[in-house]
Amino acid sequence: MxxxxxxxxxxxxxxxxxxxxxxxxxxxxxxxxxxxxxxxxxxxxxxxxxxxxxxxxxxxxxxxxxxxxxxxxxxxxxxxxxxxxxxxxxxxxxxxxxxxxxxxxxxxxVELCGQDPACLVAYIDRTGADFELRGAAGPQDAGQVEGRQWPVHRTASADWSERRFQLKVENTWEHNAGEIADALSSAYEESGADLVVLVGDPRERPAVHQKLPDPVRKVTVETEHGGRAAGSASPALEEAIAEACRRFTRDHVDEALDRFRAVRVGTGKPAEAVEGVPALVEAAREHRIETLLIRPDGAELGRETWVSDEPDQVAARRTDAQALGAAEPLSVRADDALLRAAAATAADVLFVPPTDEQDSSDDVPVGGLGALLRWTNEPVAA
Incomplete structure (x- = not known):
């Protein structure tokens, strides 16, 4: 999120x-x-x-x-x-x-706004596509693309001239798939979307998918429900898009927790992740938080923390805040202070399910607050 x-x-x-x-x-x-x-x-x-x-x-x-x-x-x-x-x-x-x-x-x-991905939906037919961005602000128009409009319909005749015409039709489909893929890639970059869902024509949809560049194709899924034509929306389409978003979120959270646990068990670099308020506020001051992890039942969410008007002036103790230049430090909750710092530095924030929804021995992160880091303070070897 x-x-x-x-x-x-x-x-x-x-x-x-x-x-x-x-x-x-x-x-x-x-x-x-x-x-x-x-x-x-x-x-x-x-x-x-x-x-x-x-x-x-x-x-x-x-x-x-x-x-x-x-x-x-x-x-x-x-x-x-x-x-x-x-x-x-x-x-x-x-x-x-x-x-x-x-x-x-x-x-x-973190919980009530959800961490559903920004989803770019492409409604595709053989002549073009309409793009829609779905996010926290609701559905928004994200542009469209029109390819060649003729010829796009095949005939049933086996005559040699008709076969040539059908080849031209297939060439049009192939050309339009490339046009749609290029426009979709641009819309993906411009919109900041996390996930792409392809909707529409069963022949053109996989052709577009295949032509997408690798970074976009890796976050793209298809659904057989719905289409580009007016009136093709359906509950099945909405559920397919919602399930794609849920799956993306689960995978994203699981990947972050796997990285975090790797540090715990010693298979990852120790400085790639931290937990506990003292380590987190230090990382926040240095703008090192890449992903802030919050578990809502954690005991340290409400721990007293000290801040000033600037979001990166955050400390675990009042005297530390004063040393940072805060003349009149303010006592605040740790979770709110760290979230403000995360917002100021464009860090990602992930909601970790409460411990009663997972193995109680797997208390990640301890106290309910942890982070994956952008860079570390480890000394460079000579």
Missing amino acids: QLTFLEPLVHRPGPWATVYVEPSQNDEAGAKRRELAVTEACRALEEQGADAATVEAVRDALSGIRPAEDPAGRVVFASQGEVVLSHRLSRPPQRQIVSWAPLPRLAPL
């Missing part, structure tokens, strides 16, 4: 109001529950010490949320009388979360 969408929060000083809103039904009873939830959230912020202007900004933002637009709920971040960011959730929170703290309450995002 990339946290680049949190950029508006990274360098702005707090304190911060954070509210994770549960979804509700779009009916009269649901409207009353939403009104009550808004009142309770604002009261909780006031009790925690939030200023009146920020509480009012949050009230306005929460009152404007519509279930049809946010079926899984939404998170609102506000500071100094202004809502700085409002973001839809991928999964509903089990309860409403309300926080007034020096930093935005970021840790629930």
Whole structure:
């Protein structure tokens, strides 16, 4: 999961109001529950010490949320009388979360926004393709490509002239497959997608797949469901895309955990991964975190950590923060401090399933916080 969408929060000083809103039904009873939830959230912020202007900004933002637009709920971040960011959730929170703290309450995002990949869907036929990017912001148009429009239909005749025509048709298909593959590769690079799903014509789809460059082909899957024509969407297509995303996420998490465990058992380089707050804050200060691992039931997520207004000024002790130049260090949760640092340095963040979903002896990472590193501090051999 990339946290680049949190950029508006990274360098702005707090304190911060954070509210994770549960979804509700779009009916009269649901409207009353939403009104009550808004009142309770604002009261909780006031009790925690939030200023009146920020509480009012949050009230306005929460009152404007519509279930049809946010079926899984939404998170609102506000500071100094202004809502700085409002973001839809991928999964509903089990309860409403309300926080007034020096930093935005970021840790629930890892689970509630999910870590589904940005998925580029290519709807293909023999004349071209339409591209759609699916991510946290919902489906977005990602362009299209049109190849040769004639000839594209074969005939049933065995006449020699018809056979020549059919060869021209097949040449058109082959040419268009190359055009689609080139355009799809460009769309993949420009969109920042993690995964590509090919939908459509059963003959053209594998031809496009074969012509993709290796880096794109490795993250591309096909589905027999759906097509480019209007009205070809179906529940089967949506489930196929969702399953491709789930499989990609599982593989991505498993690969990261395998690298982490390799360090544990001594088959990987010791400096390639760290766990525990002291080691993590050092890596965050030096912008070395490539992938931050968070296990939600970890004991160290709420450990006291010290920060300043700058996201890379984070320390395990108050005196260390002062030594870094923070005149008035702020006491914050370790998970929120590390997530802010990860967002500032474009690090990846992965949600690790709680220990009750895996072998209890395989406590990865210890305390619930760990990281794979971009580079190490190991001395260079002479």
